């Protein structure tokens with residue numbers, strides 16, 4: 001099994017970086033853009049100034065804003081923002097053959113349903129084969145060919161191995177697992193925790209607090225994973241701990257940058273503009289809170305962020321609340 005003709009849905013920074021990587025290894029790649037002028041720029045000038053400025057794109061990469069142009073794809077990469085994934089995929093239903101693998105590359109939980117991306121795919125395209133690509137990977141790094149390693153999760157081992165072959169490049173190394181749920185949890189939860197880490201640093205609460213949030217936040221991710229059937233080793237891998245470390249420690253992250261601005265006292269609506277418009281953790285935090293509560297999982301740091309974002313609690317109050325919780329063994 002080999003996937004040569006690849007359709008990429010979403011020409012933001014990440015969709016473009018992935019399309020570029022696959023195109024450069026000789027795959028036949030068509031990328032669909034929500035904005036027609038963005039598709040035009042990729043076709044005519046081999047650039048994506050809207051979302052990945054400064055990176056010359058492979059001239060072989062074709063772009064379109066017509067979903068019909070992805071008909072006949074051997075595999076699809078879904079890279080629309082999490083909250084737009086359902087509506088975006090729906091437009092492709094007439095053109096995607098049954099049993100086509102769909103590699104979900106967005107990181108988040110749908111706010112209206114508390115669904116992860118594989119659940120959204122199952123609703124919209126029940127016959128597609130779900131897979132997840134997640135891990136520490138800034139689009140700007142991947143597009144420039146800097147070394148990157150990620151998790152690729154698929155319950156079907158043969159399809160998963162073929163997707164690894166299709167996506168792998170000399171500087172882009174996917175590791176295969178069958179734990180789709182673990183890969184989804186890692187990517188969604190790390191975005192929420194990165195906002196909190198940004199708040200800690202923006203408010204100058206210190207590097208010790210930052211390390212505590214990352215570590216206790218990882219404990220929250222692990223507890224949720226256990227409740228939802230993810231394997232612990234997935235969460236200690238690239239898509240969990242790996243992406244948590246990257247996103248919580250770099251201003252290249254939009255989630256971290258959003259937190260830094262919140263910590264400095266800026267207003268959320270002013271922050272979520274331009275580059276930070278797609279800060280996935282903002283929508284995922286309330287969805288995560290509801291999902292965790294539904295499963296009886298305690299995630300105090302993530303719940304505190306949901307409260308800060310909806311304005312029901314201030315950062316100062318959240319700090320006092322977190323520090324004054326009952327003492328407990330570290331492993332609980």
Ligand SMILES: NC(=O)C1=CN([C@@H]2O[C@H](COP(=O)(O)OP(=O)(O)OC[C@H]3O[C@@H](n4cnc5c(N)ncnc54)[C@H](O)[C@@H]3O)[C@@H](O)[C@H]2O)C=CC1
Pocket residue numbers: 010011012013014015033034035051079080081082084088105106107108137138139140275277278280
């Ligand atoms: N940028 C990165 O470094 C990485 C991003 N991701 C994930 O990839 C996903 C997409 O993020 P980026 O490409 O970075 O976003 P971006 O901020 O670069 O681009 C925004 C994207 O949203 C699309 N969009 C805007 N309104 C839309 C609508 N109503 N319907 C459909 N699409 C719409 C735009 O066309 C564009 O493709 C996110 O879930 C993100 O977490 C994952 C790994 C790395």
Ligand SMILES: O=C(CO)COP(=O)(O)O
Pocket residue numbers: 107135136137138191194243246247252253254255256278279280
């Ligand atoms: O997922 C990412 C890196 O792995 C990108 O993170 P941000 O969305 O916070 O920029």
